[in-house]
Amino acid sequence: MKCSEFLSELTSYLDGVLDEKTKAELENHLSWCHNCYVVCDTTKKTIEIYRDSQLYELPEDLRSRLRSAIMTKCQQQRRRGPQSM
Amino acid sequence: MGAIQNKVAGPVTDELALVQAAKRGDDSAFEELVRRYDRNVFRIAQHITQNREDAEDVVQEAFLKAYGNLAQFQEQSKFYTWLVRIAVNEALMKLRRRKPERTVSLDEDIKTEDDSLPREIADWSPNPEQQYTQAELREILSKTIQGLPPGFRTVFVLRDVEGLSTEETAAALELSVPAVKSRLLRARLQLRERLSRYFQRREPGNGKNDGVRGEDVKNKDVASGDGNL
Numbered sequence: 001m002k003c004s005e006f007l008s009e010l011t012s013y014l015d016g017v018l019d020e021k022t023k024a025e026l027e028n029h030l031s032w033c034h035n036c037y038v039v040c041d042t043t044k045k046t047i048e049i050y051r052d053s054q055l056y057e058l059p060e061d062l063r064s065r066l067r068s069a070i071m072t073k074c075q076q077q078r079r080r081g082p083q084s085m
Numbered sequence: 086m087g088a089i090q091n092k093v094a095g096p097v098t099d100e101l102a103l104v105q106a107a108k109r110g111d112d113s114a115f116e117e118l119v120r121r122y123d124r125n126v127f128r129i130a131q132h133i134t135q136n137r138e139d140a141e142d143v144v145q146e147a148f149l150k151a152y153g154n155l156a157q158f159q160e161q162s163k164f165y166t167w168l169v170r171i172a173v174n175e176a177l178m179k180l181r182r183r184k185p186e187r188t189v190s191l192d193e194d195i196k197t198e199d200d201s202l203p204r205e206i207a208d209w210s211p212n213p214e215q216q217y218t219q220a221e222l223r224e225i226l227s228k229t230i231q232g233l234p235p236g237f238r239t240v241f242v243l244r245d246v247e248g249l250s251t252e253e254t255a256a257a258l259e260l261s262v263p264a265v266k267s268r269l270l271r272a273r274l275q276l277r278e279r280l281s282r283y284f285q286r287r288e289p290g291n292g293k294n295d296g297v298r299g300e301d302v303k304n305k306d307v308a309s310g311d312g313n314l
Contacts, residue, residue: 007202011270015251039203039277042284046277047245049214053226055246056131056140058124066127066144067119071112073145074152078110 001029006036014044104164108155115155119148122165125247126172132242133176135231136183143179147172162256169249169257173239180235203274205281213284229279233272240265241272 006029012018013026030037058066100121106114123144130143150171151158158167214222230238243254244265255265 007274008270011266011273014273035203035206038206038208039274042209042281043273043277045209045213045284046273046280049222049280050226050230050241050246050276051248053223055223055226056128058127058144062141063123066141067116067123070119070145070148070152071116073149074112074115077149077153 001025003029003033003036006030006033007039010040010043013040014047100164101160104155104158104160107152108158115152118151118164118168122168123148125165126168129169129172129239129242129247130176130179132230132246133173133235133239134179134183135227136179139176139179139183143172143175146175150175163253166249166253166257169243169247170259173258177235203278205278205285207281207285209281209284210286213280216284225280225283229276232279233275237268237272237275240268241276244269245273 006026009018009022009026013023018026030040100118103114103118103121107118126144126147127140130147131137131140134140134143147168151164151168158164210216217225230241233241239258240254240260243249243257244251249257251262251265251269254260254269255262258265260268
């Protein structure tokens with residue numbers, strides 16, 4: 001397996017959706033190709049860092065203000081009748 | 086004698102049951118749907134628009150549209166996927182208004198033959214995020230993802246941050262499954278490449294990167310989005 005082939009399967013490998021045969025080929029490649037090992041490992045870390053980052057959390061006070069505004073507008077809208085998308 | 090209590094048949098936790106109750110005019114059921122998904126919609130909207138006020142507007146407009154069009158919602162798909170589709174469209178509209186000079190589309194086939202090929206192969210520190218304070222880390226992550234084209238960052242956010250499946254992401258964005266997979270790979274690799282500048286393993290004691298942590302965050306040109314990887 002070439003590095004470019006490894007790369008094209010990287011997303012499926014990280015998502016755990018590869019068949020056993022392809023997965024074994026990828027892992028064999030990883031066992032000797034340091035560059036692909038590093039790319040694979042740091043891509044996995046990239047995903048984990050974003051997933052765990054709590055970036056753009058909605059603060060509770062803003063959250064209740066938004067919810068209350070949404071529900072008020074919903075009720076107004078219902079009185080006016082349906083809207084188009 | 087006390088007033089007759091409305092019968093509460095236990096918490097309605099099932100999404101479909103909530104949607105059906107909301108369709109019958111039960112606003113508390115719709116409010117529960119808002120409670121359930123407002124954080125997700127806000128996160129998605131801010132990732133796409135990169136603007137807090139726009140994201141707040143998107144949350145309101147997306148739920149309002151969902152409410153007004155509940156009758157058209159086909160119950161074969163998940164309400165959340167349908168809501169995400171509405172929110173993404175609203176967010177892209179905001180982005181187009183803000184950046185009218187640029188075409189903002191999820192369909193654009195960004196011509197970057199080798200933009201995702203790894204160039205920075207240096208390994209990272211064992212716990213790279215711990216090199217920075219929470220605030221610095223958020224700034225790094227935020228600036229880094231801003232540098233991706235909207236179509237890439239939207240797919241990344243839905244798949245990797247919000248945890249939608251490839252099929253759900255494709256449905257929400259009206260893209261094909263191969264298109265989602267291709268964008269996801271490129272988004273992941275580009276983010277990895279850009280984050281490597283901050284997180285790569287540093288040799289102790291060589292003084293090369295000592296004491297420049299804060300400056301690093303300020304000076305790295307991660308938000309250029311010019312494809313200069």
